[in-house]
Amino acid sequence: MTAPLIIALPKGRILDEALPLLAKVGIEPDAEFHDKKSRALRFATNRPDTSIIRVRAFDVATFVAHGAAQIGIVGSDVIEEFGYSELYAPVDLDIGHCRLSVAEPVGLDAENEAALSHVRVATKYPSLTRRHYEAQGIQAECVKLNGAMELAPSLGLSRRIVDLVSSGATLKANGLVETSVIMQISARLVVNRAAFKMRASQLVPLVEAFRSAVRA
Numbered sequence: 001m002t003a004p005l006i007i008a009l010p011k012g013r014i015l016d017e018a019l020p021l022l023a024k025v026g027i028e029p030d031a032e033f034h035d036k037k038s039r040a041l042r043f044a045t046n047r048p049d050t051s052i053i054r055v056r057a058f059d060v061a062t063f064v065a066h067g068a069a070q071i072g073i074v075g076s077d078v079i080e081e082f083g084y085s086e087l088y089a090p091v092d093l094d095i096g097h098c099r100l101s102v103a104e105p106v107g108l109d110a111e112n113e114a115a116l117s118h119v120r121v122a123t124k125y126p127s128l129t130r131r132h133y134e135a136q137g138i139q140a141e142c143v144k145l146n147g148a149m150e151l152a153p154s155l156g157l158s159r160r161i162v163d164l165v166s167s168g169a170t171l172k173a174n175g176l177v178e179t180s181v182i183m184q185i186s187a188r189l190v191v192n193r194a195a196f197k198m199r200a201s202q203l204v205p206l207v208e209a210f211r212s213a214v215r216a
């Protein structure tokens with residue numbers, strides 16, 4: 001009997017866009033997955049050999065990189081932030097489009113960042129933030145937050161934030177303005193590299209099915 005295949009899905013906003021793609025590939029989670037009262041974290045699917053785990057966006061990368069799940073869906077922001085060598089990201093799923101940007105309060109005279117040697121930044125992405133500033137010869141001191149970064153400037157935690165932006169509504173509602181874009185983001189299919197080799201007969205067709213579903 002083949003070992004069960006585990007697919008890791010993020011429980012955040014990518015999920016709604018990921019489920020129709022999964023359906024196109026022919027995988028449907030069981031009814032309990034859609035039951036908001038259920039405390040289950042692992043779900044059966046219409047395929048006897050495939051189950052789904054629903055975890056936090058950052059944890060999708062960790063479960064797949066360590067081989068606890070063989071395949072998953074996660075934003076390229078998370079992939080780049082971790083830089084796990086065991087993660088193979090073969091398909092851009094063309095969902096979850098947003099960008100990672102630097103923002104600061106409206107009306108503060110934009111400093112000439114190039115003249116600075118040090119900045120303090122509130123972010124969920126310390127690694128990407130440091131890399132962005134290092135490339136300009138600036139040392140970034142990062143205050144790690146897990147959400148609501150937009151509060152940091154008005155409460156004196158940091159002058160700048162690095163956060164995800166899509167419509168720009170959250171920045172605007174919090175009196176902030178985007179000053180530079182670090183990277184464009186979309187969700188990717190990620191596969192554990194070792195599993196991709198060891199379980200090629202299961203994973204290669206699945207990856208190809210996702211590729212076709214995106215094109216369809």
Ligand SMILES: Nc1ncnc2c1ncn2[C@@H]1O[C@H](COP(=O)(O)OP(=O)(O)OP(=O)(O)O)[C@@H](O)[C@H]1O
Binds near residue numbers: 013185
């Ligand atoms: N405004 C947005 N528009 C489109 N995609 C987004 C947006 N914000 C985030 N994303 C994508 O969705 C992923 C998950 O988003 P986010 O981190 O906001 O979810 P979450 O539910 O708050 O996650 P968690 O609770 O695990 O921190 C991000 O990694 C990113 O790839």
Ligand SMILES: O=P(O)(O)OC[C@H]1O[C@H](OP(=O)(O)OP(=O)(O)O)[C@H](O)[C@@H]1O
Binds near residue numbers: 169
């Ligand atoms: O430019 P916008 O369209 O306003 O989107 C940007 C917001 O979306 C994300 O947060 P999300 O809504 O996922 O909530 P979170 O703070 O819980 O991560 C992100 O962290 C921003 O706060």
